[in-house]
Amino acid sequence: xxxxxxxxxxxxxxxxxxxxxxxxxxxxxxxxxxxxxxxxxxxxxxxxxxxxxxxxxxxxxxxxxxxxxxxxxxxxxxxxxxxxxxxxxxxxxxxxxxxxxxxxxxxxxxxxxxxxxxxxxxxxxxxxxxxxxxxxxxxxxxxxxxxxxxxxxxxxxxxxxxxxxxxxxxxxxxxxxxxxxxxxxxxxxxxxxxxxxxxxxxxxxxxxxxxxxxxxxxxxxxxxxxxxxxxxxxxxxxxxxxxxxxxxxxxxxxxxxxxxxxxxxxxxxxxxxxxxxxxxxxxxxxxxxxxxxxxxxxxxxxxxxxxxxxxxx
Ligand SMILES: C[S@@+](CC[C@H](N)C(=O)[O-])C[C@H]1O[C@@H](n2cnc3c(N)ncnc32)[C@H](O)[C@@H]1O
Numbered sequence: 001x002x003x004x005x006x007x008x009x010x011x012x013x014x015x016x017x018x019x020x021x022x023x024x025x026x027x028x029x030x031x032x033x034x035x036x037x038x039x040x041x042x043x044x045x046x047x048x049x050x051x052x053x054x055x056x057x058x059x060x061x062x063x064x065x066x067x068x069x070x071x072x073x074x075x076x077x078x079x080x081x082x083x084x085x086x087x088x089x090x091x092x093x094x095x096x097x098x099x100x101x102x103x104x105x106x107x108x109x110x111x112x113x114x115x116x117x118x119x120x121x122x123x124x125x126x127x128x129x130x131x132x133x134x135x136x137x138x139x140x141x142x143x144x145x146x147x148x149x150x151x152x153x154x155x156x157x158x159x160x161x162x163x164x165x166x167x168x169x170x171x172x173x174x175x176x177x178x179x180x181x182x183x184x185x186x187x188x189x190x191x192x193x194x195x196x197x198x199x200x201x202x203x204x205x206x207x208x209x210x211x212x213x214x215x216x217x218x219x220x221x222x223x224x225x226x227x228x229x230x231x232x233x234x235x236x237x238x239x240x241x242x243x244x245x246x247x248x249x250x251x252x253x254x255x256x257x258x259x260x261x262x263x264x265x266x267x268x269x270x271x272x273x274x275x276x277x278x279x280x281x282x283x284x285x286x287x288x289x290x291x292x293x294x295x296x297x298x299x300x301x302x303x304x305x306x307x308x309x310x311x312x313x
Pocket of ligand 1: 135
């Protein structure tokens with residue numbers, strides 16, 4: 001099936017771990033301890049190279065990650081896309097915050113659903129929605145691979161990333177990818193419920209961790225979004241979640257594990273996606289890693305993944 005997750009890609013050996021990252025120590029001591037570091041490394045924020053909430057341009061943020069984490073490997077992973085180095089100058093120059101507070105009043109207004117026939121060449125195709133799509137490269141890579149069989153929608157709260165993603169998809173001539181700048185917490189239901197085709201895959205990949213307990217309510221996955229995903233997903237549709245922060249991954253997992261009458265975990269129906277002893281899917285099932293995933297694995301962090309399938313009992 002065109003919308004099925006891809007078979008697992010082989011994991012590369014971690015032969016070039018970024019030693020200067022303090023997370024390396026944690027991840028070698030116990031694979032199940034997330035790469036959390038005390039904030040004595042101000043430029044490293046919480047863990048791996050999560051950048052703390054500093055103001056920086058998109059370009060500066062990416063440069064920071066490249067300098068401190070994984071030079072060139074994102075470009076290498078997405079080399080197939082052959083994206084132009086240049087992009088809208090607006091994106092490069094405007095300053096954004098690394099972490100956005102999605103509960104800010106101005107971000108609580110749901111996005112209007114677009115005319116789907118205008119944004120996709122064939123608006124009846126199965127849909128994948130990536131919540132918190134970041135730069136959008138991950139979704140573009142998939143859209144290019146499956147240009148006639150699936151549509152891809154990225155929901156991203158930071159408008160400048162969406163501006164650049166739209167610039168790139170025009171440049172690539174992709175007719176099956178679209179990005180909307182919105183708070184997915186408040187817009188997901190309205191957007192997906194108006195889409196004419198079946199919703200076959202929803203991904204939430206390395207969402208912003210919002211470490212402090214009092215900020216957990218800012219995490220993108222909350223009960224209303226879980227309900228909306230589960231209710232709108234077509235039968236046989238899948239949910240793919242992952243994080244390099246165990247606490248965040250567990251938070252998301254608990255929500256989806258709590259609806260066993262509607263969702264089963266993939267290892268019970270598809271032996272090609274094996275799990276470790278704690279039920280985390282061992283390998284990336286998409287054939288391409290997200291940018292956050294690339295950086296985290298480069299630093300030796302474990303990625304905690306779950307893949308669910310909607311079933312009819
Ligand atoms: C850590 S990045 C991960 C990006 C990408 N998924 C990856 O794995 O590389 C999380 C992304 O989610 C976006 N985001 C955070 N809260 C959001 C929300 N409520 N709605 C939509 N996007 C959100 C952030 O702006 C950021 O681009």
